[in-house]
Amino acid sequence: MMRIVADENIPLIDEFFGDHGEVIRLPGRSMTRDQLLDADVLLVRSVTRVDATLLAGTRVKFVGTATIGVDHVDVDWLHEQGIGFASAPGSNAESVVDYVLSGLLLMSEQDGEALTGRTVGIVGAGNVGSRLQARLEALDIPCLICDPPRADAEEREDFVDLDTLIERTDVLCLHTPLVRDGAHPTHHLLDERRIAALRSGQILISAGRGECVDTGALCRRLEAHRDLRVILDVWEGEPTIDEALYRLVDIATPHVAGYSVDGKMAGTDMIHQAMSRHFGLPVRKRLGQLKPESWLRRITLTGWAPPLEALMLCARACYDIRRDAMLLERYRRHYGMAEGFDRMRREYPLRREFSTLRVSLKHNAGELRDIIVSAGFSLRLAGKQG
Numbered sequence: 001m002m003r004i005v006a007d008e009n010i011p012l013i014d015e016f017f018g019d020h021g022e023v024i025r026l027p028g029r030s031m032t033r034d035q036l037l038d039a040d041v042l043l044v045r046s047v048t049r050v051d052a053t054l055l056a057g058t059r060v061k062f063v064g065t066a067t068i069g070v071d072h073v074d075v076d077w078l079h080e081q082g083i084g085f086a087s088a089p090g091s092n093a094e095s096v097v098d099y100v101l102s103g104l105l106l107m108s109e110q111d112g113e114a115l116t117g118r119t120v121g122i123v124g125a126g127n128v129g130s131r132l133q134a135r136l137e138a139l140d141i142p143c144l145i146c147d148p149p150r151a152d153a154e155e156r157e158d159f160v161d162l163d164t165l166i167e168r169t170d171v172l173c174l175h176t177p178l179v180r181d182g183a184h185p186t187h188h189l190l191d192e193r194r195i196a197a198l199r200s201g202q203i204l205i206s207a208g209r210g211e212c213v214d215t216g217a218l219c220r221r222l223e224a225h226r227d228l229r230v231i232l233d234v235w236e237g238e239p240t241i242d243e244a245l246y247r248l249v250d251i252a253t254p255h256v257a258g259y260s261v262d263g264k265m266a267g268t269d270m271i272h273q274a275m276s277r278h279f280g281l282p283v284r285k286r287l288g289q290l291k292p293e294s295w296l297r298r299i300t301l302t303g304w305a306p307p308l309e310a311l312m313l314c315a316r317a318c319y320d321i322r323r324d325a326m327l328l329e330r331y332r333r334h335y336g337m338a339e340g341f342d343r344m345r346r347e348y349p350l351r352r353e354f355s356t357l358r359v360s361l362k363h364n365a366g367e368l369r370d371i372i373v374s375a376g377f378s379l380r381l382a383g384k385q386g
């Protein structure tokens, strides 16, 4: 029997891994080498730094991170040691797109600006960025893309550089991994100069990694001119985040953009499959066998509705970014920022992806149908067609 140590915040660990051995759940931020000496498998989230300090001299033969990002893992060191490794690419990408859409809908509602009236700049067109582009373009929202690694590899002439993106777009969405070296580092990608170049009224949405934005520079810009709209999900130094910046932004959430139950379960499934492959074990559990809980499966629109209002209604019902901002404020007041930040993530309420909400239309008007499908909801046509 294997000994499997897992972050307590990974869902369905017993269901997926229970048959493989003894499962020990620990808080991810405070895992120590001593706790891992007899472990064969280590399963983490983004809050555990996995490197020689944590693992040298332990028995660990496989590490899985139920996350997309891998900046917390010294992948080269694991490779040198012959320790198997897997992450969960794309697992919660759709949830991050839901988060961004919820933010854009909110901004458009607050400003009275048409949803299609703003050009969105996407920085990092990987699993998250390219899915975001697909959904926005389906909604007729124009996009510009900046992704130098892909531009180089694929000789893409339709991509632009970051300075051009800042100059030509109304919304800037950051979805890059945290990369500290190499040809295209992203640490403080949005530095003092670029933050100063952001135009009055521009919207910044950061849901990649906190370290991609220079906190001090953003604070200085917002203290001098409160002329940007800012939505931050990720922060430098989480969970001890800069409270001055917290007070200056429009929407602050505690690194939960990807926190739908669908995204998290997909992450567990992916690392379970990878671990089984690594040890040559059969994959006995599949995601489809484990139905996530749900309390809102369907919305029925009983007649024609203004398409944008119908979209707002469905989006708010399924996931509303303001709920998370309000919850974080409540947790902060009660527990202080650092503890509140982590507690909210641990106790995060049930959230499902847009794609799990079935929207029933009794009135099959083209524009209404298109907007619902383009935003990512599932469509069900019923009754009279028109």
Ligand SMILES: NC(=O)C1=CN([C@@H]2O[C@H](COP(=O)(O)OP(=O)(O)OC[C@H]3O[C@@H](n4cnc5c(N)ncnc54)[C@H](O)[C@@H]3O)[C@@H](O)[C@H]2O)C=CC1
Binding pocket: 068, 069, 070, 089, 090, 092, 093, 096, 123, 124, 125, 126, 127, 128, 129, 146, 147, 148, 149, 150, 175, 176, 177, 178, 179, 184, 185, 186, 189, 207, 208, 209, 233, 234, 255, 256, 257, 258, 259
């Ligand atoms: N806030 C949250 O809850 C979540 C945050 N994330 C973060 O988002 C990041 C991106 O996720 P995915 O799209 O799934 O990753 P991905 O690996 O599929 O795509 C990342 C893209 O960024 C591009 N890129 C790299 N360096 C760049 C640079 N200097 N400038 C512009 N683009 C650059 C890459 O070429 C790639 O296309 C993850 O690495 C993770 O850190 C991911 C999931 C949830």
Ligand SMILES: O=C(O)C(=O)[C@H](O)COP(=O)(O)O
Binding pocket: 009, 045, 046, 047, 066, 067, 068, 069, 070, 092, 255, 258, 259
């Ligand atoms: O997948 C990623 O990458 C993320 O950023 C995660 O969704 C964040 O969740 P935790 O691993 O920090 O719980």
